[in-house]
Amino acid sequence: MSGLVVHSARKLDADGRSDDFWLAADGAHIVATGTGAGWRTHAAGADVAVIDGQGRWLTPGFIDLHCHGGGGHPYDDGVDEMRAALATHRAHGTTRSLVSHVANPLASLRESLGIVAELTASDALVLGSHLEGPFLAPERRGAHDARFLRDPEPEAVEELLGAARGTLRTATIAPELPNALEAIGVLIEAGVVVGVGHTTADYATAARAFEVGARLLTHAFNAMPGIHHRAPGPVMAAVENPEVTLELILDGLHVHPSVAALLFREAPGRVALVTDAMAAAGASDGDYRLGGLNVTVHDGLAVLSGTDTIAGSTLTQDAALRNAVTLAGVDPVAAVTALTRTPARVLGEDHRLGRLRAGYLADAVLLDHDWHVRTVVADGAVLPG
Secondary structure (H helix, E strand, O other), X not given: OOEEEEEEEEEEEOOEEEEEEEEEEEOOEEEEEEEOOHHHHHOOOOOEEEEEOXXXXXXXXXXXXXXXXXXXXXXXXXXXHHHHHHHHHHHOOEEEEEEEEOOOOHHHHHHHHHHHHHHHHHOOOEXXXXXXXXXXXXXXXXXXXXXXXXXXXXHHHXXXXXXXXXXXXXXXXXXXXXXXXXXXXXXXXXXXXXXXXOOOOOHHHHHHHHHOOOOEEOOOOOOOOOOEOOEOHHHHHHHHOOOOEEEEEOOOOOOOHHHHHHHHHHOOOOEEEEOOEXXXXXXXXXXXXXXXXXXXXXXOEEEEOOOOOEOOEOOOHHHHHHHHHXXXXXXXXXXXXXXXXXXXXXXXXXXXXXXXXXXXXXXEEEEOOOOOEEEEEEOOEEOOO
16 A cells, blocks of 8 residues: 655644644555654655655545536546546546536436446445436426426436436435425435436425434525515525535635625535536536537536526535635634535535544645645545645
């Protein structure tokens, strides 16, 4: 096994801050951490890579629960495109990813889920699939093709579960649809975390979905009713349920930074920053495809071509961290937690991901003082930049 030591860094994770921090990894796992000069005893071997943190921030690797592509590559166009998109996000600090699928014909979704199942088996940094479509409300479909939306009939749910072969980790459902509550139960029984989203649901309907076991709110505030003083809607139902985690796209466009800050205050430890990125993330403005729809990106804003409907984001997780700290004024510990421990907990992976502790997987991001990525480590190895 090869080893890795990172020293002289400013550690920042869900456990707090620590100056002059070091960690030592043996293979894929962290074997020791500390402060001061203790790292030197772990750096003696010839096969140990040593990284001087130079006083920079060191965080756990970022986890993205919701992403559709990046670097000019969509996730729904075959395994080579998936790998290229994943490489873009990894260079920006995302060491573990779910691959999100937009609404498509069932045959296409079965194929995509199968590809991710194979990729998950060969690439430990891919945690599985997120099925965002097709069980969404047409009125709140956003950038999902209306032709491919459908109610969550038991046969369709079972068909997609079978195609994923145990790698479907999260699924989004509009709970007001026929059979939705029953489908939530089937998905939970299969080990899938269910999110409420792309929905016209009122407060009571969303609260009921959370009562029966839904545990996510898919991109809070977007593609759902907002908070009204007489109609609190799904966001308040999620905030009031301590078991629910709220996804948040913090690009400064999907949700105003002041509203993002409010969410962090009202649901501490339960906000998971996500990118919901499409192919243009980490790439240039221009014309793209998202599922079966045309998307135009201008000044970093992705919209369905010829409309003002937002079509995913061009966000990367390091930018989400910068925006949380600099635009929304979120405490850095809370911001990093929203990229690391909180999404790990949603997936039941918080025993091995999301902290810089001995026994955890050696996923880490070294960032400069302006929150730009300098080095990314996953499974104890430095990733290409």
